Each structure stands twice: as structure tokens, then as C-alpha cells.
Amino acid sequence: MSFLIDSSIVVTSQVLFFGFGWLFFMRQLFKDYEVRQYVVQVIFSVTFAFSCTMFELIIFEILGVLNSSSRYFHWKMNLCVILLILVFMVPFYIGYFIVSNIRLLHRQRVLFSCGLWLTFMYFFWKLGDPFPILSPKHGILSIEQLISRVGVIGVTLMALLSGFGAVNCPYTYMSYFLRNVTDTDILALERRLLQTMDMIISKKKRIATARRNMFQRGDVNNKPSGFWGMIKSVTTSAPGSENLTLIQQEVDALEELSRQLFLETVDLYATKERIEYSKTFKGRYFNVLGYFFSVYCVWKIFMATINIVFDRVGKTDPVTRGIEITVNYLGIQFDVKFWSQHISFILVGIIIVTSIRGLLITLTKFFYAISSSKSSNVIVLLLAQIMGMYFVSSVLLIRMSMPPEYRTIITEVLGELQFNFYHRWFDVIFLVSALSSILFLYLAHKQAPEKHMTP
Amino acid sequence: MASLDRVKVLVLGDSGVGKSSLVHLLCQNQVLGNPSWTVGCSVDVRVHDYKEGTPEEKTFYIELWDVGGSVGGASSVKSTRAVFFNSVNGIILVHDLTNKKSSQNLYRWSLEAVNKDLVPSGVLVTNGDYDREQFAENQIPLLVIGTKLDQIHEAKRNEVLTRIAFLAEDFNAEEINLDCTNPRYLAAGSSNAVKLSRFFDKVIEKRYFIRDGSQIVGFPDRKRFGAGIVKNLHYD
Numbered sequence: 001m002s003f004l005i006d007s008s009i010v011v012t013s014q015v016l017f018f019g020f021g022w023l024f025f026m027r028q029l030f031k032d033y034e035v036r037q038y039v040v041q042v043i044f045s046v047t048f049a050f051s052c053t054m055f056e057l058i059i060f061e062i063l064g065v066l067n068s069s070s071r072y073f074h075w076k077m078n079l080c081v082i083l084l085i086l087v088f089m090v091p092f093y094i095g096y097f098i099v100s101n102i103r104l105l106h107r108q109r110v111l112f113s114c115g116l117w118l119t120f121m122y123f124f125w126k127l128g129d130p131f132p133i134l135s136p137k138h139g140i141l142s143i144e145q146l147i148s149r150v151g152v153i154g155v156t157l158m159a160l161l162s163g164f165g166a167v168n169c170p171y172t173y174m175s176y177f178l179r180n181v182t183d184t185d186i187l188a189l190e191r192r193l194l195q196t197m198d199m200i201i202s203k204k205k206r207i208a209t210a211r212r213n214m215f216q217r218g219d220v221n222n223k224p225s226g227f228w229g230m231i232k233s234v235t236t237s238a239p240g241s242e243n244l245t246l247i248q249q250e251v252d253a254l255e256e257l258s259r260q261l262f263l264e265t266v267d268l269y270a271t272k273e274r275i276e277y278s279k280t281f282k283g284r285y286f287n288v289l290g291y292f293f294s295v296y297c298v299w300k301i302f303m304a305t306i307n308i309v310f311d312r313v314g315k316t317d318p319v320t321r322g323i324e325i326t327v328n329y330l331g332i333q334f335d336v337k338f339w340s341q342h343i344s345f346i347l348v349g350i351i352i353v354t355s356i357r358g359l360l361i362t363l364t365k366f367f368y369a370i371s372s373s374k375s376s377n378v379i380v381l382l383l384a385q386i387m388g389m390y391f392v393s394s395v396l397l398i399r400m401s402m403p404p405e406y407r408t409i410i411t412e413v414l415g416e417l418q419f420n421f422y423h424r425w426f427d428v429i430f431l432v433s434a435l436s437s438i439l440f441l442y443l444a445h446k447q448a449p450e451k452h453m454t455p
Numbered sequence: 456m457a458s459l460d461r462v463k464v465l466v467l468g469d470s471g472v473g474k475s476s477l478v479h480l481l482c483q484n485q486v487l488g489n490p491s492w493t494v495g496c497s498v499d500v501r502v503h504d505y506k507e508g509t510p511e512e513k514t515f516y517i518e519l520w521d522v523g524g525s526v527g528g529a530s531s532v533k534s535t536r537a538v539f540f541n542s543v544n545g546i547i548l549v550h551d552l553t554n555k556k557s558s559q560n561l562y563r564w565s566l567e568a569v570n571k572d573l574v575p576s577g578v579l580v581t582n583g584d585y586d587r588e589q590f591a592e593n594q595i596p597l598l599v600i601g602t603k604l605d606q607i608h609e610a611k612r613n614e615v616l617t618r619i620a621f622l623a624e625d626f627n628a629e630e631i632n633l634d635c636t637n638p639r640y641l642a643a644g645s646s647n648a649v650k651l652s653r654f655f656d657k658v659i660e661k662r663y664f665i666r667d668g669s670q671i672v673g674f675p676d677r678k679r680f681g682a683g684i685v686k687n688l689h690y691d
Contacts, residue, residue: 262495
């Protein structure tokens with residue numbers, strides 16, 4: 001009886017999450033596009049719903065809500081469904097939509113998408129070889145095989161995003177890094193852009209006139225056709241057509257230049273807006289925040305290095321350690337069990353909420369930047385895949401932040417994975433990502449001012 | 456060619472509707488083989504015979520400025536795009552017949568372009584809502600072109616075409632529906648080709664007469680330069 005009640009609670013919350021994912025899709029991601037394939041929307045919302053349910057189950061675990069056996073059952077079921085979606089459904093549909101975009105393969109869409117999916121499975125399987133993630137007693141088709149590989153991909157993603165985020169956050173917030181851009185710089189660049197466009201136009205006019213003259217003279221095809229045409233073009237080349245190819249090359253070079261100038265102008269406008277924003281109240285607040293974040297970022301990099309160099313994996317979670325410190329050094333006595341439960345609930349809750357929110361915002365930004373009406377379906381599915389993997393590995397890693405009595409359920413459900421490996425892997429990738437982001441941002445920052453500043 | 460004969464027409468629309476293919480078809484009379492994403496603005500030139508077949512026939516170069524991007528983009532992109540909207544003589548609005556959103560976005564596109572022209576300070580004063588009043592004042596000739604006609608099923612064709620007719624009426628513009636990968640739609644003598652030719656003639660007329668200063672009705676500066684109009688009124 002209680003099992004039914006528990007299940008209905010979980011299912012209701014799943015439906016709620018599904019609705020939220022649906023709304024997010026419609027209002028945020030696809031607000032400028034028309035949704036024609038409802039499959040994409042459903043898959044995205046379902047992935048989101050099941051990922052959030054996992055987090056919800058962790059919270060229930062800490063708070064002790066619901067029956068323990070029904071919790072375990074729902075964990076297992078949730079995990080199976082999510083793995084099914086991430087490994088079977090989403091990759092298949094990604095392949096299907098990619099193939100649909102290519103006109104040639106339109107007829108045998110399903111066949112080719114199956115082929116793509118099989119390729120994906122092959123590489124997915126091969127992924128497990130170089131990593132010491134499994135003990136040999138697991139069979140081929142066990143859940144641990146799939147989870148471990150998904151975990152590797154997800155942890156890599158998390159570490160990359162964290163590393164880049166940790167460095168980029170202070171860089172964007174702090175106004176110290178803002179290049180000085182004046183209106184005259186922008187005007188000068190715009191003038192160059194328009195001049196380039198004028199040059200392109202005058203050259204295209206020459207090409208158009210020449211083509212028209214040749215057309216009127218009866219020389220319809222200026223491209224050599226057939227075998228004799230090729231021989232003829234080698235020996236006798238009409239001076240008009242030679243000129244044309246030269247002009248066409250100049251036009252191509254100018255068009256490339258105009259594209260670069262356009263992108264630089266956009267960059268300057270964006271910098272100017274940021275400068276104006278930094279003078280406002282909110283801007284100044286973020287500036288101060290940026291200083292704190294830079295300290296935090298340096299500390300995290302330092303800790304990651306220490307962890308790797310001294311081969312140290314944190315045994316205790318921050319909550320227990322905090323309580324230990326307060327009890328031992330500050331001499332404050334309180335009911336450890338009661339407080340540890342509440343504090344870890346709050347801490348884990350904050351981690352979950354901020355990571356979901358951060359991920360959704362990053363995904364939205366990515367989506368706006370790179371999608372067009374042709375590729376929007378593929379990109380949304382890719383984002384759903386990334387989101388699912390990210391959430392699964394969050395569950396893996398969050399285990400470390402919880403006191404030991406709550407870790408058991410995760411250990412039970414996910415099977416015997418080498419959790420320590422994942423934390424080590426996270427540290428390594430985080431370090432690599434943070435350092436290369438620093439390098440990348442430094443180079444980009446150095447290179448830009450020399451181009452724009454008026455002498 | 457002197458700058459007197461310079462005519463500038465914008466080609467606006469959402470990304471992916473087929474502006475680059477359309478411009479290529481209009482200027483080169485060939486189908487574009489490998490369309491790729493337009494960054495910034497790409498220009499092409501069409502040679503047009505004004506008043507073809509009459510003794511007043513004259514050749515003009517019409518510049519088609521294909522401005523890429525999405526209407527809901529970052530404001531820095533919008534500010535940069537605004538530099539292309541100066542001194543425009545005609546606007547071609549392109550939308551995808553299979554995508555309703557792209558037709559709805561045309562209102563926002565036209566406002567972005569028209570406002571840049573009417574307001575010399577370069578500040579966008581609209582919040583994006585469609586306002587017929589602003590179009591009543593607008594003197595720039597508009598043309599609405601719907602692409603990907605071949606991808607609409609026969610059954611839904613009527614419904615789509617009716618909707619588009621209303622759209623074109625809102626803009627007080629002609630409409631053409633075609634498929635950019637098939638030059639047959641713009642074959643010489645077809646009704647589409649006639650509409651296109653008429654549109655370009657109208658653009659040239661507006662441009663040409665404004666240069667001469669002899670235009671009487673619908674002079675765009677009428678509301679701003681109250682005193683100056685009296686001098687220009689009776690010219691013939």
C-alpha cells in the first residue's frame with residue numbers, strides 16, 4: 001500500500017518535471033524557431049524529467065522520505081530508463097535527423113541512421129578499454145558497463161565546463177580586463193567595412209558587364225565543355241574570361257575580408273556595451289564578485305594540483321569535516337546526527353540547483369550561438385544527450401559530498417564502480433581545462449587590442 | 456558608372472530561408488550549388504533594364520545586399536547590421552513557406568530596416584510590435600518572396616497561399632512564391648518575372664526622381680521639412 005503511495009508521489013513529480021522541460025523548450029530554446037518535429041521536444045522533456053527525478057531521489061534519501069525499498073526500486077527503474085534513453089534513443093534520433101538534412105540519402109533514412117547508431121555504439125564500447133573502471137566479474141550486458149562509460153563521458157564534460165567556467169567567470173565579471181573602446185574606433189572600422197563592400201560591388205559590376213557583353217556576342221558558355229572544349233581552353237584563352245577569373249579571385253578575397261571586419265565590429269560593439277554596463281550599479285557589484293571568484297578559482301586549481309600530485313582522494317565529505325572542525329576546535333557541542341542531515345540536505349540541494357541552472361543557461365547560450373533552422377533539431381538532441389550524461393555523472397560525483405550513511409544507496413544502485421577513479425579523472429580534466437582556458441583567454445586578449453586601437 | 460546610377464536593395468529574412476540562393480538566382484541566373492551560412496553581409500549585382508522595350512530603356516546596376524543573421528540576435532550584432540541599412544532604395548523580404556515563424560518575423564525585420572532609415576540618429580525606437588502607422592509613412596518599395604514552394608504538399612498549398620496574401624497586403628507589397636533551386640519560376644515572361652521587373656522599376660523610379668528633386672506625391676521628408684516642401688511642389 002505504501003509502495004503505491006510512494007510511486008504516485010514520484011510519478012507526479014516526474015510529470016511536473018516533464019512539464020517544466022516542455023515549457024523551457026518552447027519558451028527559451030525554440031522561441032525563434034517553429035517546432036515541427038514533436039519527437040525532439042518529447043525526448044528533450046523526458047530526458048530532463050528523468051534526470052531531475054534522480055536528484056529528487058537523492059534529496060528523499062537524505063531527508064528519509066518514503067519507504068526505503070520503494071526508493072531503491074525507483075532508483076533502479078529511473079537508472080534503467082535514463083540509460084536506455086541516453087544510449088539507445090537519443091543517438092539514434094541524432095543520426096536520423098543528421099541524415100534527413102542530407103538530400104541524397106533521403107530515401108533510406110532509417111537504414112543510414114541505424115548505420116550511424118551502430119558506429120556510435122562501437123566507439124562507445126571502445127571507450128571503456130583504456131580506463132580502469134570495471135572489475136572483471138561483470139558480464140557484458142550489465143548495467144555497470146553502460147553506467148561506467150556514461151560516467152566517463154559525463155565527468156569529462158563536467159570537468160571541462162567547470163574548468164572553463166571557473167576561469168571565464170572572473171574574466172567576464174571583472175572590468176579590469178575590458179579593453180578601452182571608443183566611438184571613433186567603431187566608426188573607423190565601420191567605414192572600412194563599407195569601403196570593402198563598395199569595392200566588392202564595383203568588381204561585381206565589372207564581372208556582370210563582361211558577362212553580359214559575352215552573352216550578347218553569342219558566347220553563351222564561357223566554361224569549357226567536353227573534351228575539345230578543354231583542349232581549346234588550354235591553347236587559346238579568351239582574354240575576357242582570364243580577366244574574369246582574376247577579378248573573381250579578388251572578389252573572394254575581399255568577401256573574406258568583409259566577413260572578418262563584420263565580426264570585429266560586432267566584437268567592438270559588444271565590448272562597448274560591456275563597458276557601459278560596468279559603470280552601472282549591477283556592473284560594479286559583479287566586478288567585486290569577480291574578484292572573489294578569481295580567488296576561488298585559484299584555490300580550486302591549487303587543490304586539484306595537490307590532489308593529483310600527492311595522490312590524495314578526500315575521504316570525508318565537507319559536511320562531516322565542517323562538523324568535526326566545529327566540534328573539535330571550536331568546542332561547540334550539538335547533536336551531530338540531526339544537524340548533519342539538515343546541513344547536507346541544504347548543501348546538496350544548493351549544488352543540485354546551481355548545477356541545473358548553470359547547465360540550462362549554458363545550453364541556451366550555446367544553442368543561440370550555433371543553431372540555424374536547419375540544424376536546430378540535431379543540436380537540441382545533442383544538448384539533451386549532454387544534459388543526461390552530465391546529470392548522471394553529477395549523481396556519481398555528489399556521492400563524495402554526502403556523509404557515509406547516505407552514500408550507501410548510490411553505491412548499491414550504481415553497482416561497484418571505482419568511484420575514486422572518477423574523482424581523480426575529474427581533477428585531471430579540470431586542471432587541464434582551467435589551464436588551457438587561461439592560456440586561450442590570454443592569447444585572445446593580447447591579440448585583440450593591437451588590431452583595433454587607433455594609433 | 457557614376458554614383459547617380461547606384462540603386463541599393465536589401466534582402467532580409469531569417470537565417471536558413473534561402474536568401475543567398477535567391478540572390479544568386481536573381482543575379483547569376485543560376486542555381487546556387489552549395490549554400491553556406493552567411494556571415495555579415497554579402498552583396499551581388501543584378502543588371503536590370505529599366506522600362507525594357509520602351510524608347511526610354513536604360514541599364515541600371517541593382518545592388519542586392521543580403522544581410523544575414525537572426526532577428527532576435529544580440530544587440531551588438533543588431534548595431535553592426537544597422538550600418539548596412541543606410542540609404543536603402545528597396546527591401547525584399549524573404550520568408551520560408553514551410554516555416555510560419557519566419558513569416559511572422561518579417562514584421563520585425565522590416566521595422567529594423569525601416570526605422571534605421573527614418574530616424575537619422577540611428578536609435579531603434581520600436582519595441583518590436585507591428586504598427587501599421589509606421590508602414591503608412593514608409594515610402595520604400597517592398598517585395599515579399601516566399602521560398603521552398605516545392606516542399607509544400609498540394610493539399611496545404613491553398614491555405615498557405617491565402618495566409619501569405621494577407622501578409623503581403625499588410626506590407627502593401629507584391630508577393631512572389633518560388634523555389635530557389637528551380638530557375639523555371641523566374642523564366643522570362645512568367646508572371647513572377649513581370650512582378651520582379653515591376654518592383655525593380657518602382658525602386659529605380661523612386662531613386663531616380665528623388666535625385667532629381669521632382670517628385671511631388673509621397674516625398675518622405677514631407678513631415679519633417681515643412682517649409683522646404685513649398686519650393687518643391689510645383690515642378691511640372
